[in-house]
Amino acid sequence: MKTRIMILAAALFFAAAVSAEAGFHIGLTGAYIRPLDKNQGGAPAYGLSVGLDLASNLSLDVSVLRYESAVTASTDGLSAGQLAVIPLEIGVDARFPFGDGKLAAWAGVAGGYALPQFTYDSTAASAWNAIGFTVVEKVRSGPCLGVMGGLEYALSSTSVLRLEVRYRLMKASGSWSMADRTGGLTQSGTLDNLNLDTLTLGLAVRIGL
Amino acid sequence: MLFHPKMSAALTRIAAVRSVEADDAGSLVARKIRTDCPEGMVRVVAELNSPITTLSGQAAAVLLKVKIEAFGGRTEARWRNRLQALVPIEALDTLAADPLLKYLRLPLHPSKLQVTSEGVARTGADRWVSLPAYRSGSAGKICVLDVGFMGYQALLGTELPSKVTARSFRADGDIAAGEDHGLACAEIVHDMAPDAALWLVNFDTDVEEGEAVDWIVQQGIQVISYSLGWYNAGAGDGTGPICADVEFAAAQNILWASAAGNDAISHWEGNFVDPEGDGWLNFSGSNRYLEFHVPAFEEVDVSLNWKDWGTWNGWDYSGTDQDYDLYLYLKQGSSYVLVDSSTNIQKGGGQWPTEDIYGWYTDHDATWAVSIQRVSSTKSVPLEMFIEGNDTAIQYAVAAHSIAVPADSDSAIAVGATDWEDDSYHYYSSQGPTWDGRIKPDLTAPSGVSTATYGHWNFYGTSASAPHVAGGCGLYRGRTPFTASQVRTLLQNRAVDLGPAGKDNLFGYGRLNLK
Numbered sequence: 124m125k126t127r128i129m130i131l132a133a134a135l136f137f138a139a140a141v142s143a144e145a146g147f148h149i150g151l152t153g154a155y156i157r158p159l160d161k162n163q164g165g166a167p168a169y170g171l172s173v174g175l176d177l178a179s180n181l182s183l184d185v186s187v188l189r190y191e192s193a194v195t196a197s198t199d200g201l202s203a204g205q206l207a208v209i210p211l212e213i214g215v216d217a218r219f220p221f222g223d224g225k226l227a228a229w230a231g232v233a234g235g236y237a238l239p240q241f242t243y244d245s246t247a248a249s250a251w252n253a254i255g256f257t258v259v260e261k262v263r264s265g266p267c268l269g270v271m272g273g274l275e276y277a278l279s280s281t282s283v284l285r286l287e288v289r290y291r292l293m294k295a296s297g298s299w300s301m302a303d304r305t306g307g308l309t310q311s312g313t314l315d316n317l318n319l320d321t322l323t324l325g326l327a328v329r330i331g332l
Numbered sequence: 333m334l335f336h337p338k339m340s341a342a343l344t345r346i347a348a349v350r351s352v353e354a355d356d357a358g359s360l361v362a363r364k365i366r367t368d369c370p371e372g373m374v375r376v377v378a379e380l381n382s383p384i385t386t387l388s389g390q391a392a393a394v395l396l397k398v399k400i401e402a403f404g405g406r407t408e409a410r411w412r413n414r415l416q417a418l419v420p421i422e423a424l425d426t427l428a429a430d431p432l433l434k435y436l437r438l439p440l441h442p443s444k445l446q447v448t449s450e451g452v453a454r455t456g457a458d459r460w461v462s463l464p465a466y467r468s469g470s471a472g473k474i475c476v477l478d479v480g481f482m483g484y485q486a487l488l489g490t491e492l493p494s495k496v497t498a499r500s501f502r503a504d505g506d507i508a509a510g511e512d513h514g515l516a517c518a519e520i521v522h523d524m525a526p527d528a529a530l531w532l533v534n535f536d537t538d539v540e541e542g543e544a545v546d547w548i549v550q551q552g553i554q555v556i557s558y559s560l561g562w563y564n565a566g567a568g569d570g571t572g573p574i575c576a577d578v579e580f581a582a583a584q585n586i587l588w589a590s591a592a593g594n595d596a597i598s599h600w601e602g603n604f605v606d607p608e609g610d611g612w613l614n615f616s617g618s619n620r621y622l623e624f625h626v627p628a629f630e631e632v633d634v635s636l637n638w639k640d641w642g643t644w645n646g647w648d649y650s651g652t653d654q655d656y657d658l659y660l661y662l663k664q665g666s667s668y669v670l671v672d673s674s675t676n677i678q679k680g681g682g683q684w685p686t687e688d689i690y691g692w693y694t695d696h697d698a699t700w701a702v703s704i705q706r707v708s709s710t711k712s713v714p715l716e717m718f719i720e721g722n723d724t725a726i727q728y729a730v731a732a733h734s735i736a737v738p739a740d741s742d743s744a745i746a747v748g749a750t751d752w753e754d755d756s757y758h759y760y761s762s763q764g765p766t767w768d769g770r771i772k773p774d775l776t777a778p779s780g781v782s783t784a785t786y787g788h789w790n791f792y793g794t795s796a797s798a799p800h801v802a803g804g805c806g807l808y809r810g811r812t813p814f815t816a817s818q819v820r821t822l823l824q825n826r827a828v829d830l831g832p833a834g835k836d837n838l839f840g841y842g843r844l845n846l847k
Contacts, residue, residue, distance in 0.1 A: 202466065247464045254459055254847050255826070256812070258466055301466055301813055306825030310813045312467070 147332045148174045148182070154287070154325030156190045160318040162200055166192040168323065176331075180218040186233070187211050188323075194241070200317060202260055202299070203244040208319060210237045210267050210291060218275060229285070230272035237267040237293045239319060255304045262297035262317060271323075281331040293319035339428035340437035346374060347424040373405055373418040378427070379435040380413045389413060392432040399430065447491065449523045450752040450789075451778030451800045456847025457524045457807060465811040472528035472810025474555045474802055475548050476518040477541070480511025481532045483785075484518065491519045491784045493530050497551075501535040501544040509534055516785035517559045517799040524803020528810050538565065538573055545577045549584045554809040554816070556581060557802030558744075559591045559795035561736025563635035563718045564686035568733060568740050569768035571644035575741035582743035585816040587809070589802035590744040591794035592773040593736030593762030597725035598624075601716040601733055604656070604706055613704040613715070615728050621661065621668060621701040624719055624726040628697050633690035633720040634660055636674070636704060639767060640685050640713045653680030655707035656715065658687035663699040671700075675707075685713075693721075732837065734762040735772045745774045745805070745820065747798040748840060752778035755830055755843050761794055764837035773840040774820075775827055777801050804846050 150172040157165045170188030177183055191207040216231025239262040251258050271289035278284055300311035336344055378396060382389040393415055397407045403423035409416040416439060419427055428436045452458050465471070481498065484507070488494055496518075500507040511534075518532055531553060535541045548556065566572025578588045600622060605614050612620040626632050636658045642650030655678040661668035674687035692700075704715060716733065719726050739746035739762070749758040758779050764772030777800035782788045801823070808819040824835075827842035835841050 196464075198469075203464070244464075247466070250463050251466065254456070254463075299467060303822055303825065306821065308814070308818055308821055308825065310815070310818060312813070 146176060148176065148329050149332065150174065150184070150186075150285075150327045150329040152186070152188065152287070152325050152327040154188070154190075154323045156192065157322045157324075158192055159320040159322065160200070162195045162197045163206060163319075164193040164195075166190045168325070172327070172329075174329065177215075180220070180227075181215070182218075183213070183215050184233075185213050200314065201241060201262070201297070202258075203247065204260065205242045205244075206239060206262065206319075207242070208237055208239045208293070210269075210293070211235045212267065212269065214269070214271070216271070225277045227275045227277075228272070229275050231270075233269045233271065233289075235267055236264060237295070237319065238264045239295055241297065251301075257302045257304060258300070259302075260297065260299045260314075262295050262314070262319075265293065265295045267291055267293040267319075278328075283329045285327040285329060287323070287325040287327055289323040289325065291321045291323065293321070295319050336425065336428045338433060338435055339424065340435075342438050343374070343376065343424055343428070343436060346421055370418065373420050374424070375408070375439055376417055376419050376424070377437055377439050378415040378417060378433050379437070380415065380432065381434045383413045384410055384415075385412070396430070396432050399432075400427070403427070447519070447782050447784040447788075449520045449778070449781040449783065449791075449796075449800070451520065451781050451796075452523050454752050454778045455524070455800060455804060455844045457800075457803060459847050460807045460811065461526070463811055467813040468809065468811050469813075470810070472525050472555065472806030473531070473551070473553045474521050474525060474528045474557060474806040475531035475533055475551070475553045476514055476521055476557045476799070476802075477533050477535070477544060477548070478511075478514025478517055478559060479536065480507070480509030480534050481514045481518065482508035482510060482512045484508075484515050484532060487515065487519065487784060492522050493526075496530045496532055498532040499544075499547065501533065501540040501547070503536070503540070507532065507534055509536070512785050513559065513795065516783045516791050517557055517795060519783045519785060520781065520791075520796060520799035521557050521803045521806065524800055525806035525810065528803070528806040538562075541574070541577055545581055549581060549586065553586055555587045555589065555802050555805040557589050557799045558738075559793075559798045561591060561593045561595075562738065563633070563736070564637050564684070564688055566737040566740065567637075567639065567641040567644070567649070567767060568716065568735070568737065569766055570741045570770070571641075571649075572737060573647070574738040575744075576646065578738045578741040579743045582816070587802075587805040587816050587819060588738075588741075588744045589798045589805060590739040590741070590746055591736070591798040592739045592746045592748045593734060594749070594760040594793045594795075595718055595734040595736060595762045596731040596760050597729050598719045598722055598760075599717070599730055599734035599762070600719075600726060600728050601714055601730045602728075603712050603714055604704070604709065606706065611706050613706070620703050622703075622717075622727050623663065623699055623701045624722040625697065625699050625724050626694070626721045627723050628695055629693050630721045630723070631690070632660070632692045632700055634658060634688065634702055635718045636687040636702075636715065638685045638713045638715040640711075648682070649684060651680065651682035652678050652685040654678060654685065654709040654711065654713055656685075656687065656709070657705045657707055658689060659703045659705065660689045660692065661701040661703070662694065663701055668701050678707075731763045733765065733767060735764050735766060736762055740766045740772060742770065745801055745823065746772045746840065747794055747801045747844075748773035748776040748838065749779035749792070749794045749797045750776040750830065750839070750843050752781050755828065757831070757838055758792070761797075761838070771835050771837055771840070774835075775801055775823060775840045775844050776830065776842065777844040801844050804844050807846060
């Protein structure tokens with residue numbers, strides 16, 4: 124599923140690139156991510172994007188972002204630790220210039236795949252490890268979907284500054300296990316319906332190539 | 333900083349900081365050294381030159397009270413030559429210089445003298461203190477099921493959790509029941525698993541125990557600590573009404589840590605041998621008496637059963653038609669004086685194959701003896717006897733099969749006793765196998781440990797060992813996601829193997845090990 128989506132996204136991007144009249148652009152993003160699950164803390168995020176101008180006010184972007192948020196333990200969800208997430212998305216957005224054209228509103232949708240990685244709290248892991256137990260918790264990757272919008276300001280003829288608000292839907296599942304190394308006994312379970320939804324407030328610079 | 337000769341160093345420090353820093357600096361220092369400091373004042377004890385019971389002492393106390401009030405302070409209590417008062421920090425120097433005073437100091441406070449079982453460190457339970465719970469759902473819930481918890485209220489918040497649930501199933505509802513045995517066990521459980529919730533439940537009879545176990549199951553208890561044993565309450569093969577209680581609890585995923593018994597030197601077994609054909613069992617050669625020594629005022633209990641209990645149907649045995657009787661004697665000189673007998677009739681009407689005599693004692697150390705008489709028998713069956721009250725090994729003692737009911741239950745974790753210091757076997761600790769051939773005990777745990785109830789290094793017996801295992805089970809259940817049956821596997825996998833390699837009838841899988 125994951126591979127198919129990625130292949131489809133890549134094919135879409137290159138098909139558009141071949142048929143496009145305008146050029147490419149690249150972007151750098153810095154953001155603050157606020158997970159909607161109260162047990163996940165807010166965190167800074169960094170990312171890049173490569174885009175294709177499909178028309179003067181329409182672009183197709185492939186973006187990647189990374190953030191790592193501190194997780195506090197919950198009964199049904201993750202244990203205490205660090206959750207690093209890399210959403211890999213392809214999206215389309217449209218610009219709506221106003222005034223003298225330097226300022227524009229924009230909006231778009233994006234979809235893709237989120238690659239989460241959970242690390243169980245290192246202090247707790249060490250403590251369990253010291254008495255012969257290994258604790259492992261994993262979150263599986265899954266699809267994500269986002270809607271975004273914001274304002275864009277043209278810094279020059281080839282560069283723009285974008286203010287972005289993005290709501291990203293990500294549902295994931297995972298697993299946990301505790302293993303006794305002395306006798307090989309393991310207890311394990313699944314983590315269902317993990318909520319990785321986030322709200323992002325970001326600032327991006329796009330440079331036309 | 334200058335030290336006032338009549339003021340303690342701690343008070344001097346408070347006064348000095350107040351004089352050179354902000355108004356509340358002295359209060360901050362006072363708080364740092366854990367001193368009461370209400371309303372910007374410090375609680376002090378003024379030692380007078382003479383007791384208040386004397387005229388000069390009383391006059392000094394009155395004058396000092398007036399002076400303290402003039403400073404804005406107030407006196408709180410007085411006893412002999414000591415006056416307790418709240419004094420503004422800025423007045424400390426002046427007050428200390430007063431000739432009415434001999435010395436000004438902070439009040440003394442008592443320390444709670446806590447006693448921790450040495451078994452905590454021995455088993456590695458201390459290493460669990462800093463461990464966070466991992467997907468356990470809740471902290472451990474452990475019940476100490478025993479005969480009495482006399483004085484438990486005094487240990488709340490120190491040797492026991494600050495809050496426990498206590499419930500008596502005795503007919504008289506008395507949780508104390510004149511016994512502190514359960515209290516000592518509860519102390520060990522709390523030492524092992526300090527954050528586990530504790531239930532203290534007592535009973536006196538088999539029927540009351542059944543009711544208690546029903547209630548315990550309803551409470552969602554995860555572990556039962558059971559430092560009790562029964563005689564003539566089962567065939568020794570894991571069947572019987574008491575073992576049924578254990579099985580019922582285990583079916584509800586409750587771990588039952590049961591003392592293996594202290595009967596290795598108080599147990600005899602053998603077949604009925606009567607070469608003379610006089611109807612009396614010969615314990616050895618022509619000797620029909622089995623002797624044992626009992627200290628003054630120690631109660632003598634003797635329990636005889638023979639292995640013809642019939643079929644256990646879940647609530648009763650089909651019974652026996654083999655009939656033996658039991659006789660108790662007091663040895664005087666070289667003769668035996670009959671004291672009591674137990675002559676239950678066994679004729680195949682569902683009667684249990686048991687005889688018991690109990691409650692006898694003397695006001696001096698004495699040698700007692702028992703004899704067994706055959707009334708009617710058609711087959712040879714092993715006989716077994718448990719004696720209580722003896723201070724040394726009984727004559728002809730047989731350690732094998734001395735596991736107490738219900739430690740013989742397959743569902744119980746039978747716990748033998750080893751020394752907390754060196755893991756050596758404690759001579760009295762009951763040994764397996766069970767009468768159906770299973771190896772028991774399952775584990776051993778420290779004994780001879782310290783408790784507030786029994787004192788320093790003074791709690792001996794498998795009664796002390798079982799709560800260590802119960803506490804260990806509580807740690808697993810309260811801090812890990814392992815199920816009850818998995819915890820049993822963990823206990824055996826991690827035990828420190830003692831004696832012959834593998835599970836054996838003295839040490840089971842070995843000594844409890846949580847690290």
